[in-house]
Amino acid sequence: MGRVDGKTIVVTGGGSGIGAAFSLGLAAEGAKVAVLDRDSDAAEKVASSIVERGGRSLAFTADVTSRAMMRAALIDAEQWGGGLDVVFNNAGFNKPMPFLEVTEDNWHSIMDVNGLGVLIGIQEAARIMIRQGTGGKIINTSSVAGRQGFPDFAPYCASKFAVNALTQAGARDLAQHKITVNSFSPGVVTTPLWITLDQDLIDIGSATMPGESINAFSADILLGHPAAPEELVGTALYLASSDSDYLTGQTIMIDGGKVLI
Numbered sequence: 070m071g072r073v074d075g076k077t078i079v080v081t082g083g084g085s086g087i088g089a090a091f092s093l094g095l096a097a098e099g100a101k102v103a104v105l106d107r108d109s110d111a112a113e114k115v116a117s118s119i120v121e122r123g124g125r126s127l128a129f130t131a132d133v134t135s136r137a138m139m140r141a142a143l144i145d146a147e148q149w150g151g152g153l154d155v156v157f158n159n160a161g162f163n164k165p166m167p168f169l170e171v172t173e174d175n176w177h178s179i180m181d182v183n184g185l186g187v188l189i190g191i192q193e194a195a196r197i198m199i200r201q202g203t204g205g206k207i208i209n210t211s212s213v214a215g216r217q218g219f220p221d222f223a224p225y226c227a228s229k230f231a232v233n234a235l236t237q238a239g240a241r242d243l244a245q246h247k248i249t250v251n252s253f254s255p256g257v258v259t260t261p262l263w264i265t266l267d268q269d270l271i272d273i274g275s276a277t278m279p280g281e282s283i284n285a286f287s288a289d290i291l292l293g294h295p296a297a298p299e300e301l302v303g304t305a306l307y308l309a310s311s312d313s314d315y316l317t318g319q320t321i322m323i324d325g326g327k328v329l330i
Contacts, residue, residue, distance in 0.1 A: 071099030072310040077150025079103040079143060081133055081190060082160030084111025086260030087210065090298035091157060091305045092116075096124035098306055100155075103146035105129040107160070133160045133186030140193045153197045155309045158190035159210040161228075163262065165269045168220040176224045183228030184235075191239045195248055204247030208308045209236050211252040211320055213328045221275050229254075233320050240318030249317035253304050256324025257287045257295035291326025 078095050082088035084106030096102045096119040104119075104126055106112035112128035119126035127149055131138040147153040161183045166175050187209050198205035214222055215229030232252055239250035257263065263283050270276040276285075287295045304323045307313050322328060 071097070072306050072312070073155070074099030075101070076154040076309065077101045077103065077146065077152050078155040078157070078309060079105055079129075079146050079153070079194070080157045080159055081105045081131075081186075082210075083157075084108050084115055086262055087255065087258060087298045087301060088157070088159045089115045090302055091159065092126065093119060093122075094299070094302035094305060095309060096126055097122070098310075100309070101125040101150040103127055103129050103142075103150065105131055105142055105146070105160075107132050133158070133190060134181045136189050136193065139189050140196075143193050143197055147197055147201075152201060152203070153194065153205065155206045155208065156190060156194035157208045157210070157305070157309075158187045158194075160186055161210060163222060163225040163266060165221040165225075165266060165273060165275070166223075167273055167275070168223050170273075171223055176227075179224040180228050180231070183225065184231040187232050187235055191235060191250065195239070195243050195246070198248050199246050205249075206309060206313070207239065207243075207248060207250045208305070209250070209252040211236070211254040213254055213256045213322070213324050215254055215320070216322075216328050216330060221270065221273065236320060237318045244317060249313070251308055251313070251316055251319050251321065253301070253308065253321045253323050254328075255296060255301055256290060256327040257283060258301070259283075259295050259297055263295075287327075289327055290324070294325070296323075296325060 083104035109130040116126040116128040131142040212229040214226040236252040276282040
């Protein structure tokens, strides 16, 4: 018996990075994993890998900023899995710009995915869980950027502060339905996101060579290295399992000691 055996779990942004690692790790512990991503090929690749390993998974496609698409995908996942137990609102992205050059388009594009997308994910998951009447768990991906502001990442930081606020607001509203809402804050994680960020920071003149930015952001990590996505899976399992039943409204830092609060 795995720690999440038999649970139907949706992971948004499940086609790569942290989401892919979570999908694989949760499936290995017995979950039926709905891998949801805007990139249908990426979602299918992860779901197929789970099935090849003997797990249960299916790929779903949706843009998290579209309520209609998210509602349909979550209902489809519920029907496929025979219920909806856990939703990870993990999809997100960043596009660095110097603070004084941040544009309205940059702000809205990041906030729509990282902020509005989480709000929609919480709401639509909760509606299904309330209808089911059996409670559930909603888990949001925040960041150390939700605890501190960084000048080249201003909209991203604002969006992750928003995730923490939505986590608390959702927890207060949904506790009456036995739905817990928590988030976790990774620091520097070696994912495709950081590969893109590395080049973006070079392009805006905040770094001069590949690897410089990730090394700079990792320099104050107490454990001495950026995380591999797999190093976060234990926290995901804790938050998705019955071990965390008495936890709600919290943001767990899992950053190797980069930010101490």
